Amino acid sequence: MLLNLQFLGGAGTITGSRYLLEAxxxxxxxxxxLFQGSRALRARNWQAMPVDPAExxxxxxxxxxxDHAGGIARLVSHGFDGPIFATPPTxxxxxxxxxxxxxxxxxxxxxxxxxxxxxxxxxxPLFTTQDAxxxxxxxxxxxxxxxxxxxxxxxAQFRRSGHLLGASSVLFTLNGDLGTKRVFxxxxxxxxxxxxxxxxxxxxxxxYLICEATYGDRKRPDIDVREALADIVNRSAAxxxxxxxPVFAAGRMQDMLWLLKQLEASRKIPSLPVFVDSPLxxxxxxxxxxxxxxxxxxxxxxxxxxRVWPTHTDFCANVVDSKNINMHHxxxxxxxxxxxxTGGRVLFHLRKRLPDPRTTVLFVGYxxxxxxxxxxxxxxxxxxxxxxxxxVNAQICELQGVSGHADQTELLAWIDGxxxxxxxxxxxxxxxxxxxGLVDALRGRGYRARAARDGERVVLA
Ligand SMILES: [Zn+2]
Numbered sequence: 001m002l003l004n005l006q007f008l009g010g011a012g013t014i015t016g017s018r019y020l021l022e023a024x025x026x027x028x029x030x031x032x033x034l035f036q037g038s039r040a041l042r043a044r045n046w047q048a049m050p051v052d053p054a055e056x057x058x059x060x061x062x063x064x065x066x067d068h069a070g071g072i073a074r075l076v077s078h079g080f081d082g083p084i085f086a087t088p089p090t091x092x093x094x095x096x097x098x099x100x101x102x103x104x105x106x107x108x109x110x111x112x113x114x115x116x117x118x119x120x121x122x123x124x125p126l127f128t129t130q131d132a133x134x135x136x137x138x139x140x141x142x143x144x145x146x147x148x149x150x151x152x153x154x155x156a157q158f159r160r161s162g163h164l165l166g167a168s169s170v171l172f173t174l175n176g177d178l179g180t181k182r183v184f185x186x187x188x189x190x191x192x193x194x195x196x197x198x199x200x201x202x203x204x205x206x207x208y209l210i211c212e213a214t215y216g217d218r219k220r221p222d223i224d225v226r227e228a229l230a231d232i233v234n235r236s237a238a239x240x241x242x243x244x245x246p247v248f249a250a251g252r253m254q255d256m257l258w259l260l261k262q263l264e265a266s267r268k269i270p271s272l273p274v275f276v277d278s279p280l281x282x283x284x285x286x287x288x289x290x291x292x293x294x295x296x297x298x299x300x301x302x303x304x305x306x307r308v309w310p311t312h313t314d315f316c317a318n319v320v321d322s323k324n325i326n327m328h329h330x331x332x333x334x335x336x337x338x339x340x341x342t343g344g345r346v347l348f349h350l351r352k353r354l355p356d357p358r359t360t361v362l363f364v365g366y367x368x369x370x371x372x373x374x375x376x377x378x379x380x381x382x383x384x385x386x387x388x389x390x391x392v393n394a395q396i397c398e399l400q401g402v403s404g405h406a407d408q409t410e411l412l413a414w415i416d417g418x419x420x421x422x423x424x425x426x427x428x429x430x431x432x433x434x435x436x437g438l439v440d441a442l443r444g445r446g447y448r449a450r451a452a453r454d455g456e457r458v459v460l461a
Contacts, residue, residue, distance in 0.1 A: 001153060001176020003461040005183070005208070008049060009033060010429045011452040014214055014368055015067040016044060017429060019185065020051055023174045026151045027051065029059045030170055030185045030210075034070035034101075034126075036342055038370030045074070045126055050455070054079035058150055060158075061086040062187030063167035064093035064250055070101055072135040073127035081138070085148065087158050088141035089166030089291040093250050093284055095136050100249070100280040102132040104343055115387060144168065162190025162200040163404045164251035165288055165295060171204060174461075181461050182206040184422070188214070188429070189406040189414065195225065195262075196255050196295050200406070205420035208460055210452070213430030214366055215407040217437020225401035229259055230268040232362055232397060237270055237331040241358030244394075246346045246373060248339035249281040252365050254288045255402050256335055257309040258297075264310045274313040275325050277336040277345050282315045326352055339365045341372035351385045359394035364402045369431060412441060425449040426458070 003023050009016030016035035021028050035041040053075045061069045061084060072084055072094075086094060105125035112123040142148055147157045153175050158168035167190065172183045184206040192199045203209070236243040247253040253276070263269045276282060285305075288295060292303040300307055316322045322345055325334060336346035350372075353359040367373035372383055376396045382389045406414065415422065425447055427435045435451040442449035 001174065001178060001461060003174055003176070003181060003459070004457055005210070005426075005460055006050070006457040007428065007452045007454060008051070009035065009044070009454070011454040011456070012432050012435060013037070013041060013454075014366065014429050014431060015041060017068045018049070018071065019210060019428075021172060021183065023151070023153045023176070026154050027056050028150065028154070028156075029056050029075075031062055031068040032059050032071035032075050033065075033067040036067055036340070036371070037368040041370065045071070048078070052079065054081070056080050056082060058082045059084040060156055060170050061090060061094065062161065062170060062185065063163055064090050064097050065164070065188070065248065066097060066101055068188070069094050070098065072138075073098055073102060073131040076135040076138060077127060077131040083140045084135065084138045085140050085142045085156070087144055087166045087168050089287060089294055090168070091139045091141045092287045092290070093166060094139060096280055096283040096287065097250060098132040098136060099129060102127055102129040108343065111386075159201045160198060161187045162194060162197045163188040164190070164197065165254070165291055169200070171206070176461065178461055181208070183208045183460065184210070186211045188212055188404060189411065190404055191406055192410050192413070194255075194404070195402065196258055196297070198296075200414055203414060203418035203422070205418065207423040209415070209422040209425045211411065211415070211425055211427055211438070212405070213411070213427045213435045213438040214405040215403070216411065216427065216430045216434040218407055218434070219409050220400050220407045223401055225399065226259065226263060226268065228399055228401065230263050232360065232399065233260075233263065233269045233272070233333070236360040237272060239358045239360075240331050241356065241360060242328075242331070242349075242353055243333045243360045243362060244346065244349050244353060245333065245335050245362045245364060246339050246341045247281070247335055247337055247364060249278050249337045250284040250287075251404050252339055252402065253278065253281045253335055253337070254285055256364060257285065257313070259402065260310045260333065261308060271311050273328065273332040274310045275316060275328075275332060275334045276313060277316045277322050277325060277334055277349070279317055281335065281337060282317065285309075322348070325349065339373070340367050341376070347385050350383070351388075351390055354383065354394050355391050357393040361394050361396050363396075363398045366403060366405060408438060408441060411438060412445070415442070415447070416445070421447065423448065426452045428452045
């Protein structure tokens, strides 16, 4: 059997996850994500993939985030007509996320044309609503642990990765004349003590492990997340300012609503107006409620919205509601996407409120280099939004404990806890220092490990 693995993205960077696995004449893509962050990275979304989409037999999505799933619309528009496998909650979230991303793309192209600040004339969307709808039709729900035989030589199975609702790792069992090879893609691995999701399932015995390394070189301080968040909320409320939390609409938004609810219920914070300014966030929260048993919401028995989000939560369904938040004076909390402030409605809130010293901006997820989130955390005195420089007088802070990613200690513990030591480990999905940090730590423990190189094709058997 010919068995090849090619890294088409997500190698030496945390976005654009795309891995091509070839077993004889069967070709599958594991994830098909968008590149996000710097202009150079985003430019890659427009480039043709080294493989013809029409020659890919199937796609397996580990989870719904756009840096893992957002590329399927373009893949489909370039000739891919096969099945796109995902767990049922992931498929539900992808449906929401992809349509929203297409609309944002279309609106931003329109807005850029209207304001004339695009380099491209006319500005075009990366993919359209129609492309997204076509891709969504190709989604196939594959429940956790249900083995699926795509071809005699290739069987796939999703395992829980704990990163967000529906998030999975994928185990491929490949049969050939030289015996069986097992290849495991970690997907994004969650924390061992997430507030809302169960921890990643133990790693089975595999020949090859493709492992994420978002926090591969970092050990997070052991902080009490609830105490730290209560402190930030209370300080913001004391200043009578807005607390803006840029969040991914799927995952961190629900984590934060749940956390704020716990703090409010235990009277650690006052009952403040909370604005969820993201129609997508509202839809994804609905998906979380529908699949409540997959999360710690399930422990509530009867799950209703009132039990999982703060009392005075306002879900903004349209642009008028969104604009009304601007009129709100006094302490409040605004949850809005995107999580790295790369686009979406949160930009309008930042544009309006960053100059105000009473404002606090709280980042709760990983901020990739080149994003506005990273620039703000690095202390940028001004920031470009919609073609204008906005002065930053707001307080900028970070809460790492709610991140959806395991840190180095947790990654090592997960690999050490495997059924058997993996034969070889390829480290992906991290900035170069993070990948090198994890590789060094793994080698120090006697593992065969190396950082995957972008574009590299590896012969596995
Ligand atoms: Zn993710």
